């Protein structure tokens with residue numbers, strides 16, 4: 001569960017990125033987070049992953065209180081939250097298989113478990129035939145599916161995606177959103193930041209709209225509340 | 229830490245070395261160069277120190293006793309000299325003993341064979357505590373009645389002591405500066421290698437790797453680089469030193485230079501090179517990774 005209560009966030013420069021955000025996303029939910037550029041969407045994601053601390057208010061994520069989390073607990077919080085970014089963030093000199101296996105190894109998973117889990121998630125995202133390729137040999141859509149496989153492989157309860165389709169054409173974008181929806185159907189909580197109005201409307205999920213650091217609407221019918 | 233993690237960490241550390249071949253090569257070369265310079269300088273200082281010590285021990289003061297005095301009278305002079313403050317050791321050598329020593333030193337030289345002991349005088353061999361005060365002490369010995377003549381090499385003694393002091397001072401300075409420079413260069417080299425992998429580190433943090441886990445492959449990498457550098461430098465140092473010693477001994481027919489064999493320095497050298505390699509490798513990688521560790 002993700003819960004924000006009266007959260008404000010000011011950057012040291014003095015920008016007030018969030019000005020009192022309260023929201024709650026239940027386990028197993030699928031929510032879009034939309035809003036104009038600079039409205040504070042990425043800031044919300046960084047607060048969820050513990051990359052930033054709230055200036056005031058409280059942030060609870062999967063049992064951790066982010067406003068008072070200790071530095072050495074942050075890795076364990078992050079194992080409950082898979083993250084996907086617009087720019088994929090893959091390791092180019094590792095194969096598809098190793099990019100996914102790497103995420104398991106660095107949290108201390110044993111080889112035997114890695115060997116059975118990696119093919120499973122690669123299959124889930126439709127990349128089982130490309131496991132020996134390198135990211136540079138994949139299309140943008142395939143690279144993003146690889147990033148999703150990596151986010152998924154440690155079996156997090158939540159996945160957050162910051163504009164995952166920002167670098168993809170409409171057809172690939174729809175594929176990625178559909179994949180995220182399928183993963184959500186398997187029980188993973190999903191928070192997806194996006195700009196793409198028509199995609200959001202196709203899925204009829206919850207839509208949280210943020211404007212200038214404040215939530216301006218929170219609807220369950222897949223509708224946008226602002227114009228770009 | 230589980231066994232399979234340990235294997236992974238070692239593998240990642242070693243893999244990193246080859247993945248960043250040029251950086252690793254550069255780090256090793258820098259380590260070898262710095263350790264070679266520090267090592268050579270240490271060996272040089274060590275040898276010069278030994279030689280100066282040896283020379284210095286020979287710069288004793290001889291107080292010759294008046295011809296007309298008996299051995300027993302000479303003994304009271306020995307006692308008086310011993311009471312002087314800066315005197316470390318004073319030993320009376322009879323004229324008979326002096327002659328024996330002289331003949332022994334010039335063995336086989338027939339010219340000295342028939343020498344009589346009364347051509348020599350009783351003498352007190354004096355070793356000083358502090359050779360820099362030789363002139364003062366000699367003045368005091370001269371005041372003792374019955375001391376007829378004194379032989380002392382002031383300039384030589386002072387020269388040696390000054391040389392030794394300057395050398396120690398300079399060498400400690402040079403070694404410290406070189407170690408700092410090499411640490412700095414290596415730390416920067418490792419830092420560049422880390423920078424090269426900042427994306428990988430960011431991904432590790434993103435998926436929830438602990439800082440300790442992220443750090444370890446890099447420490448393994450730094451450790452391995454440091455040790456490879458130390459081993460290479462050690463081998464080269466040995467080779468170069470042996471060549472140098474052979475060369476000097478071939479030229480030095482007078483046996484002026486008495487160089488210590490490398491084998492004698494083996495243990496201290498291994499310890500020095502290993503600890504320097506370890507220090508430089510681990511401290512270098514540890515300090516450079518710290519800045520990537522801020523959440």
Ligand SMILES: Nc1ncnc2c1ncn2[C@@H]1O[C@H](COP(=O)(O)OP(=O)(O)O)[C@@H](O)[C@H]1O
Pocket residue numbers: 011012013015016017035036037038039040041042043044
């Ligand atoms: N590191 C930062 N330092 C200062 N200001 C920042 C920083 N990151 C973001 N901001 C500012 O905070 C506001 C919200 O940014 P962000 O959360 O990235 O918005 P979005 O993801 O919705 O485009 C913007 O005004 C942005 O300029």
Ligand SMILES: [Mg+2]
Pocket residue numbers: 041042043162
């Ligand atoms: Mg953003």
